[in-house]
Each structure stands twice: as structure tokens, then as C-alpha cells.
Amino acid sequence: MFITPALWLAAGALGVAGVSLGVDPVRSLVHENGTMALRMLVATLAITPLRQLTGHSDLLRLRRMLGLFAFFYALLHLSSWVVFDQGMDLQMILSEVVKRPYLLVGLSAVLLMLPLALTSTTAAQRWLKRRWTQLHRLTYVIAVLAVWHFWWQVKKDLREPIAYAVIVAVLLGWRVWKRPRAAKARSAPATTQGTA
Ligand code: HEM
Numbered sequence: 001m002f003i004t005p006a007l008w009l010a011a012g013a014l015g016v017a018g019v020s021l022g023v024d025p026v027r028s029l030v031h032e033n034g035t036m037a038l039r040m041l042v043a044t045l046a047i048t049p050l051r052q053l054t055g056h057s058d059l060l061r062l063r064r065m066l067g068l069f070a071f072f073y074a075l076l077h078l079s080s081w082v083v084f085d086q087g088m089d090l091q092m093i094l095s096e097v098v099k100r101p102y103l104l105v106g107l108s109a110v111l112l113m114l115p116l117a118l119t120s121t122t123a124a125q126r127w128l129k130r131r132w133t134q135l136h137r138l139t140y141v142i143a144v145l146a147v148w149h150f151w152w153q154v155k156k157d158l159r160e161p162i163a164y165a166v167i168v169a170v171l172l173g174w175r176v177w178k179r180p181r182a183a184k185a186r187s188a189p190a191t192t193q194g195t196a
Contacts, residue, residue: 002069005036006076026084033077038150038164040070041143045171052178064120067139071117074110102152109145112138140175143168 009032012021021028047063050056086093097103116136119125125132147168151161 002040002065005032006073009033009076026080029080029084030077033073033080034150037070037073037077038146040066040073041139041146042164042167042171044070044139045143045168049171049174049178068117068120071110071113074113078106078110100153102149105145105152106149109142109149112142112145116142140172143172 008019009021009029011017011019013025013029044063044066047059047066051059082088082093086096097107116138119128119132119135128135147161147164150164151158154161
């Protein structure tokens with residue numbers, strides 16, 4: 001299901017199955033893949049609140065898949081720009097990144113996603129234990145960087161980046177609000193035990 005947009009874009013790029021990417025196919029590729037990466041990132045962040053609200057622990061498997069798809073679309077977004085827009089000209093890429101700092105912000109987000117993708121397996125989770133949770137909190141930083149990158153490159157209409165910023169703020173705010181309650185709930189049985 002989550003792969004469908006990528007297949008549609010690949011068909012458009014190759015000009016098969018009657019799919020067209022419009023008058024500016026490179027722009028469409030960068031736009032669609034970037035938008036998908038951001039959506040997947042936001043969906044990943046939404047899983048924990050959803051699980052806490054519904055009690056469905058199998059949502060965690062979905063979180064891993066969404067996170068990996070966010071990385072996948074971010075890589076497609078980056079490579080569409082590197083290959084089709086910049087013609088893989090390293091000097092040009094470097095001068096663009098220096099000239100347009102929002103690219104550096106996006107690049108930082110992708111680089112931070114790499115260790116998370118590499119440690120997304122159950123084996124890595126078991127091996128890293130508590131450190132895995134700490135490492136995967138980088139998702140919050142990545143989401144902020146991604147919204148910042150999006151916001152910064154918009155020329156006029158800020159409504160969409162504002163909407164994403166509000167959603168990410170709510171999803172991160174939920175965690176801040178829930179944290180003391182979760183800690184209290186964890187210590188409750190110990191207290192009960194102590195007084196029993
Ligand atoms: C997690 C990482 C990233 C996310 C979620 C992301 C997301 C987005 C989004 C949503 C847009 C707006 C698309 C549009 O409305 O046209 C965008 C634009 C863009 N992004 Fe990214 N991006 C990321 C990383 C990167 C990286 C690493 C680069 C290249 C170094 C990059 C290059 C661009 C470019 C060139 C544009 C279009 C700017 C324009 O049209 O003037 N992005 N990105």
C-alpha cells in the first residue's frame with residue numbers, strides 16, 4: 001500500500017502505463033517524494049499516541065514499517081534531486097547546499113534517519129535495550145528538521161508547513177504531557193508493594 005506512490009512515480013519517470021508527471025517531471029518527483037517522506041514521518045510519530053489511546057500494541061509493527069517508508073521516500077526525494085536536478089555534479093550540489101541552507105537542514109534529517117533505519121530490526125532492539133529507545137528518540141529531532149526544511153523552502157503560501165508544524169507540535173506535546181503520568185504509573189506498583 002505505502003509503496004504505491006513510489007511505483008506510480010517510477011511509472012511516470014519511465015513514461016510507462018500511461019502515467020505522466022506533468023510539465024516538470026523532476027519537480028514532481030522531488031515534490032511527491034518529499035511530501036510522502038514527511039507524511040510517513042508524521043504517521044510514525046502518531047503511532048505512540050494512537051497505541052496509548054486504543055491499547056492496540058500491534059500498532060508498533062506498523063510504526064517500524066512507516067519509519068522505514070519515511071526513510072525510503074526521503075532517499076528517493078534526495079536522489080531525485082541529486083540525479084535529475086543536479087545531474088550528480090558534486091561541485092554544483094555542494095554549492096547549492098551552501099547557498100540554500102534549507103538543503104542542509106533536509107540533509108541533516110536524512111543522515112539522522114540512517115542509524116534509525118539500520119537499527120530498526122528486533123535483533124538490534126534486543127541488543128541495544130534502553131539505548132535503542134534513547135537512539136530512536138532522534139525521530140523527534142528528525143521530524144522538527146523535516147518541517148523546518150519544508151517551511152524554509154516555501155516561497156509564499158505557508159499554510160501547509162504551518163499545518164505540519166502544528167501536527168508535529170501536538171504529537172510531541174502529547175509525549176511531554178504523558179511522560180510524568182507514565183512514570184507515575186510505573187512507580188505505582190512498587191509503592192503499593194512497599195505499603196502492603
Ligand atoms: C527527511 C528528510 C526530508 C523531508 C521529509 C523533505 C521534505 C520535503 C518537502 C515536503 C518538500 C516540499 C515539496 C514541495 O512542496 O514541492 C521538500 C522540498 C525540497 N526538498 Fe526536501 N525533504 C527532506 C530532505 C531533503 C534533502 C536531503 C534534500 C537535498 C539535499 C532536499 C531537497 C529538496 C528540494 C530541492 C526541494 C524543492 C525546493 C523547491 O521547490 O524550491 N530535501 N522537501
